[in-house]
Amino acid sequence: MDTAWFRHPRLGGLALGIAPQDSAAAAPWTRQREFASPRFENVWRDADAAVAEGRTNRSWTWGPGPWFDYKEFYHQSPNGLRQVQYFDKARMEINNPATTSGPLADVTNGLLPVELVSGRLKLGDGTGPDQNEQREPALLPVAGDPQSENLDAPTYASFRSVATSDNGYKDQNKVGQRVGATLGKDGAIGFRQDLAEQRGTDIAVYESVTGHNVPRVFNDFRNGGPIPAIAAFGLP
Template sequence: MRGRWLSAFCTLVILVAVAPLASLRAEEFAHDEFSRTWARTDSPVRNGRAARTWMWGPGPITPALWERYHEAEGGARSVQYFDKTRMELNEREPYDSPWRVTNGLLAKELVTGLRQYGDNSFVEYGPAEINVAGDPDDPSGPTYATFRKLLDAPPLPLGQLVTATLDRSGNVGDDPSLSRYGVTAAIFVPETKHTVASPFWAFMNSRGPIDEYGFIREGPLFPNPFYATGFPITEAYWTTVRVGGVAKRVLVQVFERRVLTFTPDNPPGWQVEAGNVGQHYFRWRYELAPDRGSRNNPIPRGESAFLYGNWEVRVVAVIPNATDIVLRENMFNDPPKPGYQYFIATVEATYRGQGSASFYGSYRLRALGPSNVSYRTFEDSCGVIPDRISDRDVFSGGTIRGNVCWQVLASDADNLLMYDDPFLAVRYVTTFFRLTP
C-alpha cells in the first residue's frame, strides 16, 4: 500500500481536481526545465527588457498535472499550463535539448476536436466553441470551431497580398482595402500545405533580448522558426474581434501549437501576439469537454481504458446489491454494517506490455460514490467472494476476468464509480469507470 510517507519523496501530483480558471494564478514552476524554457523569452518581457508578446505568459496557471500519453513512462507525462500554451516534459530527451520541453499541439486539437492521447491515439471531443482572440464573451469573433472547415483551404500563391476575411460562421470574403497593410503570403509549408503570413514569418524568425541561465543577451527567440508555433494548419484571415469592448480588425492564423494575431493598430513590438491557447485548451479539456475517464466523464460500462502498467481494463458487469451472494459464498462472511451493502463488479484486464505482470485488481481498484469517501477492498472488505479476480502473472496479450467487491453505503450504490489507484505508482492519472447506469 502506498503510504503517506511516499509523497515526501515524490513530485507533487495534482490529479485532475480542477479549480475555476480565474483562480489558477501564481503557481510554482513544476520543473527546472519549465522555468528555464519560460525564462528564455518571457523573463525579459516581465522585467521590461523586451517589448513583445508573451510566448508563455507571466507564469504558470496550474500546478503540475499528469496527463495520459500512451508512449510516456507509466502511460502519463508531467505537464503544466500557461496562458499561451502547455509545457510537456520529455524525460528521454537530454537535459540541454530544446525538445526536452515541448508545447503541445493544443490549437490543432481545439480546431479538429481530436484530443491526442498518444503518438497515434486520438479521441473525438468536437471542436471548441471558444473565441480564438479578443474578449471571451465576444459574440461575433471566430472560434476554434470556425476554422475546422478551413483546414483544407488552398494556399495563397507566394507574394500575394492577404485580403481574405472571415466571420464567426466560417464565411470567407475578400476586402481589397486590406491590401494597405502590405501583408503577403511569405512562405509555403509543404508539411501542411499552407502559407505563413509575412508578419508572422518575420516574428517566428525574429531576434531580441533572451534570458539564458540568468544572463540577458541578444539572440533568436526560437531554436527554429516552428519550435513554438508548429506548422500552419490554416491560411491567415482578417476578422473583427472585440478587445476590451472595442471592435478591432485583426489578422488571425492558426498553427499546430499556437494562434498568432497581427493587429496593425497596436504599438510596435505588440502588433504580433500569441493567443491565449493554454487558457482556452484547459477550459475545453477540463470544464467543457472533460477527459474520457475523468470523474465527470467516466468510462461507460463495457468499454475499455488503458491503465497504469500497460493494462487494458473494462467493467463487464455489476451486482449492485450482492449481499446475499456474498453471505452464501462463505458461512464465515459477516453481514455488511447497518446502512451498507456489498457491491460486486466483474472486471476484465488484458496485459498489453512486454514480458509479464500481475494486475492486483483487488488492491488497486477502488469505488467512489456521492458521499465522496472512497471504498477499498482491504478496509471495506466483503470477505470471501465468488470468482475473485486473480493476482497471477499475465503475459503480453493475456486476459484475466474476475470480481472485485466493496462494502458501500446503500445510498452510494446507485451512483457508484470505480477508479484505479495503482500500487506504489507515482506517475498516474486517475481513471474512473461508470458502474451504474
C-alpha cells in the same frame, strides 16, 4: 473554495475542478503560478524573460508566466502520465522526464490548437482510437473577450474547414500577395481590402507540408525570437 479549469481526457472540453481549502495541498492546481519543472522555466526564460523585464519590445511567446499545471494521460509516458503546464498562449509538455535532448531539452510545445480545432484529443503518439479520443471542436473564441461578451467572434470550430489537421485542406501558394481574407464564426470566408493594405500582411512564406501561407508579420515574429521557430511553434 479554490477553483481551476483543467483539461480532462474523460470530460468534454475544459472541466471545472473545485477543491476545499483544507485539501488544497493535494490539488493539482494549488501551485498554478509556479513552474512545474525547471525545464519549463528554462524554456520560458529563454523566450519570454526579456519581455517580462522590458528588455525587448517583442510580444510573448508563451505568456507572462504559467497559470496551471497538471498530469495528463499519455500512453507513451511513464505510468501513462505526462507533466504539462499551460500558459496564456500555449502548453508545454514533458512526455519523458528521462530524456533531455534537442534545443528545448525535450520540452514540447504540443499541438493544442490542433486538438481544439479538430476535436481530437491526443492520448498518445499512436493513430488508433485508444490514443485519439474524438470530440466536438471547441466552441471557444480564438482571441478576445470570453464568449458571453464576444458572440460574433470566430471559435476554434470555425477554423475546422481551413486549418490543416485531418481534413486534407491545403491552400495554394500565394507568396507575394497580401492577406485580406476574413473568417466568420460560421466558417464563411470573406475579404476586406483595408486589411490587405496593412503593413506586414504581404505573404512571405508558403509552407508546403501544411499548405499554409504565412504573412510577413507572423514570419518575422516566428524567426525573430531567441529559440528555434520549429521547436517553439512547429510548422505554420
